[in-house]
Amino acid sequence: MLVVTTEGVPGYEVTEVLGQVFGVVVRSRGIGGNLVAGLRSIVGGEIKEYTELLEDARKSAVDRLVKNAHAMGANGIVMMRFDSSEIGQTMSEIVAYGTAVVLRKVSA
Numbered sequence: 471m472l473v474v475t476t477e478g479v480p481g482y483e484v485t486e487v488l489g490q491v492f493g494v495v496v497r498s499r500g501i502g503g504n505l506v507a508g509l510r511s512i513v514g515g516e517i518k519e520y521t522e523l524l525e526d527a528r529k530s531a532v533d534r535l536v537k538n539a540h541a542m543g544a545n546g547i548v549m550m551r552f553d554s555s556e557i558g559q560t561m562s563e564i565v566a567y568g569t570a571v572v573l574r575k576v577s578a
Contacts, residue, residue, distance in 0.1 A: 471536045472546040472573060479546060482573040488542045492567040493534025497527045498560050524562065528552060531566035544570035 472479055531552070539547050550568035557563055 471540060471544070473532065473536065473550050473568070474546075474548055475550050477548055479548065479573060481576055482546070483576050484546075484548070484571045485574045486572040488539075488544050488570040488572065490567065491535060491539045491542060491544070491547060491570040492565055493531040493536070493538060494563065494565050495527045495530045495534065496557065496561055496563045497523055498562075524554075524564065527562060527564040528566070531564045535566040535568065539568075539570040542570045544572060546571045546573040 472482070478484065532550075535547065535550070547568040548571055550566060553565045553567065555563050
């Protein structure tokens with residue numbers, strides 16, 4: 471499955487637009503991770519526990535995005551984007567979204 475952030479894919483043409491598609495993940499770090507992250511925030515710098523959490527959440531959101539697009543019959547996703555928000559003070563929602571399409575390779 472081709473997933474791009476652009477409107478088109480060089481070397482391919484969009485033969486069918488199937489509609490919007492998304493993958494949603496809500497993650498929470500446990501109390502131990504929040505405690506360690508809180509201590510790190512006092513000192514400053516990168517909080518690796520949260521960076522890893524969000525990287526994993528983005529990967530999961532893209533995996534769900536691809537699964538949903540595949541179920542629609544797509545072989546590509548164009549205009550893919552991420553959005554995120556917080557739910558309460560302990561949870562993060564990550565959404566990967568785009569347009570599910572059918573692509574056909576253009577012969578040279």
